[in-house]
Amino acid sequence: MDYTSIFPLMRAELTLTAILVLLFLYDLIAGERGRRWFSAVACGLLVVQVIVTLVPAPAGELFGGMFRYTPMDGVVKGVLAVGALVVCLQSDTWLRRDDTRHKQGEFYILTLSTLLGMYFMIGAGHFLMFFIGLELASVPMACLVAFDKYRRYSAEAGAKYILCALFSSGLMLFGISFFYGTTGTLYFDDLAARLTGSPLEIMSLVFFFSGLGFKISLVPFHLWTADAYQGAPTAVTSYLSVVSKAAAAFVLFTTLVKVFAPMVEQWQTLLWIVTVLSITVANLFAIRQKDLKRFMAFSSISQAGYIMLAVIGGTPLGMTSLVFYVLVYLAANLAVFGVLATVEQHADGRISLGDYNGFYRTNPRLAVMMMLALFSLAGIPPFAGFFSKFFVFTAAFQAGFRVLVFIALLNTVISLYYYLLIVKAMFITPSDAPIAPFRSDNYTRVSLALCLAGVLLLGVVSAVYDGINALSFGL
Amino acid sequence: MNILSLFPAVPLLMMLGLWLSKSRRQIHAVMVAGSSALLVLAVWLVFRYLGLREAGETAQMLLTDSVVWYAPLNIHYAVGVDGISVAMLLLSAIIVFTGTFASWQMQKDVKAYFLWFCLLSVGVFGFFISVDLFTMFMFYEVALIPMYLLIGVWGSGRKEYSAMKLTLMLMGGSALLLIGILGIYFGAGATTMNVQEIAALHNIPVELQRIWFPLVFVGFGVLGALFPFHTWSPDGHASAPTAVSMLHAGVLMKLGGYGCFRVAMYLLPDAAHELSWIFIILTTISVVYGAFSACVQTDLKYINAYSSVSHCGLVLFAILMMNTTASTGAILQMLSHGLMTALFFALIGMIYGRTHTRDVRQLSGLMKVMPFLAVGYVIAGLANLGLPGLSGFVAEMTIFNGAFMNADTFHRVVTVIACTSIVITAVYILRVVGRILYGTCENPEHLKLSDATWDERFAVICLVVAIAGMGLAPLWVSDLIRGSVSELIAHILS
Numbered sequence: 011m012d013y014t015s016i017f018p019l020m021r022a023e024l025t026l027t028a029i030l031v032l033l034f035l036y037d038l039i040a041g042e043r044g045r046r047w048f049s050a051v052a053c054g055l056l057v058v059q060v061i062v063t064l065v066p067a068p069a070g071e072l073f074g075g076m077f078r079y080t081p082m083d084g085v086v087k088g089v090l091a092v093g094a095l096v097v098c099l100q101s102d103t104w105l106r107r108d109d110t111r112h113k114q115g116e117f118y119i120l121t122l123s124t125l126l127g128m129y130f131m132i133g134a135g136h137f138l139m140f141f142i143g144l145e146l147a148s149v150p151m152a153c154l155v156a157f158d159k160y161r162r163y164s165a166e167a168g169a170k171y172i173l174c175a176l177f178s179s180g181l182m183l184f185g186i187s188f189f190y191g192t193t194g195t196l197y198f199d200d201l202a203a204r205l206t207g208s209p210l211e212i213m214s215l216v217f218f219f220s221g222l223g224f225k226i227s228l229v230p231f232h233l234w235t236a237d238a239y240q241g242a243p244t245a246v247t248s249y250l251s252v253v254s255k256a257a258a259a260f261v262l263f264t265t266l267v268k269v270f271a272p273m274v275e276q277w278q279t280l281l282w283i284v285t286v287l288s289i290t291v292a293n294l295f296a297i298r299q300k301d302l303k304r305f306m307a308f309s310s311i312s313q314a315g316y317i318m319l320a321v322i323g324g325t326p327l328g329m330t331s332l333v334f335y336v337l338v339y340l341a342a343n344l345a346v347f348g349v350l351a352t353v354e355q356h357a358d359g360r361i362s363l364g365d366y367n368g369f370y371r372t373n374p375r376l377a378v379m380m381m382l383a384l385f386s387l388a389g390i391p392p393f394a395g396f397f398s399k400f401f402v403f404t405a406a407f408q409a410g411f412r413v414l415v416f417i418a419l420l421n422t423v424i425s426l427y428y429y430l431l432i433v434k435a436m437f438i439t440p441s442d443a444p445i446a447p448f449r450s451d452n453y454t455r456v457s458l459a460l461c462l463a464g465v466l467l468l469g470v471v472s473a474v475y476d477g478i479n480a481l482s483f484g485l
Numbered sequence: 486m487n488i489l490s491l492f493p494a495v496p497l498l499m500m501l502g503l504w505l506s507k508s509r510r511q512i513h514a515v516m517v518a519g520s521s522a523l524l525v526l527a528v529w530l531v532f533r534y535l536g537l538r539e540a541g542e543t544a545q546m547l548l549t550d551s552v553v554w555y556a557p558l559n560i561h562y563a564v565g566v567d568g569i570s571v572a573m574l575l576l577s578a579i580i581v582f583t584g585t586f587a588s589w590q591m592q593k594d595v596k597a598y599f600l601w602f603c604l605l606s607v608g609v610f611g612f613f614i615s616v617d618l619f620t621m622f623m624f625y626e627v628a629l630i631p632m633y634l635l636i637g638v639w640g641s642g643r644k645e646y647s648a649m650k651l652t653l654m655l656m657g658g659s660a661l662l663l664i665g666i667l668g669i670y671f672g673a674g675a676t677t678m679n680v681q682e683i684a685a686l687h688n689i690p691v692e693l694q695r696i697w698f699p700l701v702f703v704g705f706g707v708l709g710a711l712f713p714f715h716t717w718s719p720d721g722h723a724s725a726p727t728a729v730s731m732l733h734a735g736v737l738m739k740l741g742g743y744g745c746f747r748v749a750m751y752l753l754p755d756a757a758h759e760l761s762w763i764f765i766i767l768t769t770i771s772v773v774y775g776a777f778s779a780c781v782q783t784d785l786k787y788i789n790a791y792s793s794v795s796h797c798g799l800v801l802f803a804i805l806m807m808n809t810t811a812s813t814g815a816i817l818q819m820l821s822h823g824l825m826t827a828l829f830f831a832l833i834g835m836i837y838g839r840t841h842t843r844d845v846r847q848l849s850g851l852m853k854v855m856p857f858l859a860v861g862y863v864i865a866g867l868a869n870l871g872l873p874g875l876s877g878f879v880a881e882m883t884i885f886n887g888a889f890m891n892a893d894t895f896h897r898v899v900t901v902i903a904c905t906s907i908v909i910t911a912v913y914i915l916r917v918v919g920r921i922l923y924g925t926c927e928n929p930e931h932l933k934l935s936d937a938t939w940d941e942r943f944a945v946i947c948l949v950v951a952i953a954g955m956g957l958a959p960l961w962v963s964d965l966i967r968g969s970v971s972e973l974i975a976h977i978l979s
Contacts, residue, residue: 327557390630391623397555400619400663404558407667408675415667419660426656430633430649438637438645472555479557 019070019079022063022087023129029055030122037115048114049102049453056095064088071135075197078135082329082481086260087129089337092460093253094125096344099457101245103355103450109160117157120150121249128257132264137186137196140261144182144221148175151254155242167241174224174234182221188214198269205272212276219280222265225258226314227307229287236295239307244354244361247303248347251310256336259317263332267324274324281322286417288315293424297431300363302350305428306343309387312425313339319402319418323409329482331401334468334475338386338398341464345383348458349376356448366432367441373448377436379458386465388429389422397469487550488530489564492574492610493624495523496581496603503600512595519603520582523610527578534571535965545972546616546681554620559670559677563617568969569816572962573613573736573743576823579951580735581606584728586944587831590838591639591726598639601631602728609736613743618666618678622659625708625744628737629655632721632729640724651721654714658707662744665701668693669752683752684976694756701749702764709741709801710794711764712771719778722790727834730786734793735827739819742800746812746973750804754977761805762895768805769899771798776909780916785833785843788913789826792869795906796822802903803884806896807978809971811887814880816966821876821955825868828948832862835941839934845917850926855936859922861945866914868952871907875956881907883963 017024036044036051069080098118105114127146134140152175156168190196192211193204205211223231239247266277289312296308317339320332353376354361370377386395399422407415450458468474499519506512537547546565554560566574584602591598608628615621629652636648670678672689683689689697707714718738722730750757775795782788796818803815835858836851837843852859868875871882888900926932937945955962 330557385630391626396623396626401558403663404667407664407671412664412668416664419664420657423653423657423660427649427653430652433633434637434645434649437634475555476557 015070016072018067019072020077020133021065021067022059022084022091023126023133025059025062026122026126026129029059030119030126033115033118033122037119045111045114048118049098049105052118053095053098053453056091056098060088060091060095063091075199076136076139077130077133079133080481082333082478083132085478085481086132086257086333086336089333089340090125090128090253090257093256093340093344094121094249096340096348096457096460097121097245097249097253099453099460100248100344100348100351101243102453104243104245104351107355110158113157117154120154123150124148124154124249124254128254131257131261135198137189137198137201140265141179141183141186144225145179147254147257148179148225151175151250154246154249155238157246158243161241163241164243165241167238170234170241171238178221178224178231181217185214185217185221188217198265201269202271205270207273207276211273215270215273215277216280218265219262219277222258222262223284226255226262226317227311228284228314228318229291229311230284232288232292232311235311236304236307239310240301240303244303244347244351247306248344248351251306251347252340252343255310255314255317256340259314259321259332259336263321263324263329266321278322278324281318282411282414285315285318285322285414288312288318289418289421293421293428296428297424302361302363302366302432305363305432306346306350309425309428310343312421313343313387316399316402316418319406319411319414322411322414323405325405325409326482327401327408328405330475330479331398331405333478333482335398335402337474337478338394338464338468341461341468342383342386342393342395345379345458345461345465346387348454348461349380349383352376352450352454353445356450357445360445363432363435365445366435367439368444369436372444372446376450379462380436381433382465383461384429384432388426390426392470393465394467394469395465397475401475487548487564489548489550489566489614491526492523492614493607495519495526496606496610500600500603500607503596503603506596509595512599513589516585516599520578520585523578523606524582527575530566531571531575531965534566534568538968545969549616551617551679558619559675560619561617561679562620563679564614565616565681566614567972568966569743569747569973570613572816572820572966573739574610576739576820577606577609577613577736579947580732580823580827583827583831583944583947584731586940586947587731587834588726588728589940590938593639598635598726601635602732605631605635605729605732605737609732609740612740616680618670618680618683618748621680621744621748622663622666625662625740626659628740629659632725632733632737635729636721636725639726639729641726642724643720644724647717647720647724651717654717655708658704658714660704661700661707662704665697665704666748668697668700669748672697673752680747680752689753691755694753695759698749698753698756698760699763701753702745705741705744705749706764706801707741709738709745710771710775710797711741711801712767712774712794712798715771715775715794718794719787719790722793722830723784723786727830727838730830730834731827734790734830735823738793738797739800739823742797742804742815742819745801746804746815750807750977751973754979757805757807757977761807765802765805765896765899768798768802769903771795772802772903772906773909776906776913779913780909783845785836785845785917785921786830788845788917789829789833792910792913793822793826795910796826796869799881799884799903799906802899803887806884806888806891807974808887808890809967809974810890811884812970812974813963813967814883814885814887816970817876817883817955817959817963818880820962821868821880821952824876824948824952824955825865828861828865828945828952829869831941831944831948832858832865835937836862840928840931845920847928848921848931849924849928850922851931852922854926854931854934857937857942857945861949862922863918864949864952866918868956870911870914873956874953876952876959877956879956879959
């Protein structure tokens with residue numbers, strides 16, 4: 011085996027592991043003074059990670075096909091690293107609080123472990139590798155959800171998360187075992203050649219799908235979402251809603267297209283139903299939410315449904331739209347969570363819709379930031395969300411799913427309604443006790459500036475899309 | 486850079502200027518400078534366009550330019566104008582210009598107000614210069630969303646309800662539109678998003694056209710107040726601040742008519758032939774029902790909003806008649822209605838700003854109190870009911886003339902029914918004019934009110950001049966548009 015080829019292909023994973031070790035050592039060595047710089051060190055290392063990941067390299071395989079790398083994987087890993095970076099920037103204020111200050115190191119290590127798990131999930135060429143990645147992405151996540159362990163909600167959310175995660179992993183493993191039974195292999199390439207679409211395999215596909223459906227929180231696998239999002243610390247919620255979801259959606263695309271190609275009709279039917287359910291049910295539930303974190307939970311379920319529009323066709327155009335959608339969604343959703351988190355920290359945990367009444371009067375910049383992000387989520391031009399939505403619609407339409415596109419389009423009207431409810435609260439509804447004016451910390455500002463740049467520029471400047479598109483034809 | 490790109494670029498620069506301005510004075514300066522620049526640009530464009538035609542340019546779209554934007558989907562930033570878009574750009578520039586003066590007295594958060602106002606105009610101007618389906622749709626949606634905040638924050642009455650209703654209904658329309666656009670794009674072989682090129686290909690199968698035509702027509706029709714999708718219009722207009730009502734009724738509703746003509750009918754001509762009867766019936770209902778509804782309203786803005794439903798219904802009605810005369814009339818009606826309804830809303834805003842009521846029953850004898858505004862109101866009313874010499878007459882005359890040229894019974898019957906709206910219009914206009922302007926002023930508070938200020942006079946005079954100009958020299962306008970209309974119609978009929 012040629013060990014020199016390992017670094018270029020696994021550079022994202024190796025760098026990330028090195029960063030994990032460095033942060034662990036830093037946590038051990040640095041005293042009370044050194045811990046103050048923890049965020050800066052972690053974010054600096056993550057910037058390095060982003061750069062290393064985004065450097066282009068040719069595709070290749072390692073360990074007899076267990077691990078593989080394509081340039082598109084590199085882009086997605088880079089996007090996830092950017093997401094993790096923004097989340098880390100936004101969690102600074104929260105981590106400096108008295109009850110969390112001593113466990114800053116744990117936060118970063120757990121977060122980056124899940125990221126490493128996602129990287130292995132994306133790079134897997136074999137179902138065992140895939141499953142290890144999935145578990146590495148799930149188990150530390152449960153610790154993160156329960157990170158504020160002395161708060162009842164957080165502990166409850168952690169318990170719910172881990173139970174659901176284990177159950178769905180179990181289902182998935184069950185499904186995978188049947189695949190092994192019917193085909194005698196777990197290598198992706200061999201599976202693709204040997205699958206026949208027998209009833210047993212269809213059942214296994216459903217089991218497999220439910221495992222990933224849990225990670226992406228698609229209806230009907232979404233029941234944990236609202237509670238976990240509400241209970242988890244806001245930084246973790248944003249990580250859960252963006253990075254974890256994006257990784258799973260991308261993996262779903264590649265496995266469905268590469269491994270389950272012989273069963274394309276079956277999974278398209280499955281996905282059709284799940285997409286309609288996700289978008290519609292989540293939209294209807296979102297309307298009634300008063301707690302903004304729960305609200306964003308349902309919003310993110312519905313966004314996941316839109317992501318599935320890109321998956322369902324299984325075309326290169328769909329791949330481009332998927333990655334682009336995820337990138338835009340990342341910018342917009344992290345902007346919303348950034349505002350929610352900083353408000354929560356500066357206004358004693360106020361997080362309900364009513365608390366945001368009159369927000370524009372007191373904190374105009376944050377209100378405008380939030381509004382732009384919400385418009386992007388709702389798909390209003392000239393913000394990036396409009397373009398990404400248009401592209402997923404085009405991808406699904408091109409693949410012939412016209413009725414599905416129509417249903418999704420009608421749902422955009424509902425989603426606009428509930429996003430406008432927040433805009434209305436901030437800009438129109440007066441309040442007796444609005445959130446007092448405050449200055450958010452510099453880390454949050456940097457993160458919000460990054461997100462704002464994404465929301466404003468990703469759509470209008472077509473270069474990013476073209477760059478992604480250039481890579482998706484190798485599918 | 487293409488000269489047409491200045492139309493959306495100038496409002497963008499205005500937004501930048503507004504963002505940097507520190508005082509009310511500077512904000513006004515930016516707005517006046519920007520909107521005058523737009524007006525000059527629009528007038529210059531008219532002469533340039535006519536000049537190019539004189540010089541023998543025969544291409545359908547002039548001053549075209551195209552930049553690749555999203556190559557994999559054949560999306561271009563493509564611009565170009567024909568006579569219809571030039572006329573629409575001129576109309577928009579006039580309304581933006583006068584709208585600036587009509588909002589001169591605005592007190593609350595002026596900066597943000599004008600920022601949204603400018604974004605709205607970016608959308609409007611961008612829409613009229615676009616010849617690429619995607620770009621067109623994008624600008625169309627850019628024009629929708631500022632309405633929510635403009636009505637919600639600066640509006641009056643049931644503003645939150647109205648703003649939400651308007652935004653959601655229009656968004657619903659644009660959802661239909663988007664799937665229609667995708668249908669057109671893929672139906673035509675997914676090689677181009679350019680309107681002219683798709684029309685030239687003329688290869689969308691009829692059975693697909695039958696699906697997409699109603700969607701696109703209704704999608705644009707929602708904005709054009711097509712019955713039964715017009716219900717956002719009265720509430721929205723009644724709650725919106727003055728300049729927003731002006732821009733919305735004056736220009737934004739025209740996006741609907743323009744889109745129905747340029748996209749729905751032009752790109753899907755076969756289905757348009759087959760299915761036009763459905764929409765002719767709907768538009769006839771719009772025309773008559775809108776007029777009757779206006780008769781029973783007591784709020785000045787509601788009266789004018791229903792009158793807009795009726796008149797915009799006439800625009801769609803005329804387009805569906807599918808001959809050059811009626812369609813020329815439709816474009817004339819868009820211009821005429823844009824100007825006079827803007828004048829109406831401006832005057833209603835000014836009267837409301839003084840009396841703090843728009844209820845017809847509480848107003849009377851205003852002619853003595855504020856003669857300038859009252860005379861303006863009479864002129865707007867007369868234009869609305871189609872008095873010869875003002876713009877309304879020219880437009881409606883051409884429309885009904887053209888509509889009657891269709892020899893079959895169905896078209897003639899609906900034309901006769903639609904014609905009755907002229908009489909009904911006279912009823913509600915004269916009733917209101919008589920009630921609020923003449924007679925004795927019964928409310929002693931109203932006797933103390935002052936007449937128009939200079940900025941208001943300026944806005945009113947500009948609009949009156951435009952209305953009278955169009956009424957007295959209609960040939961000038963119809964020369965501008967006739968050539969382009971007949972080309973579109975020739976394609977639809979082919």
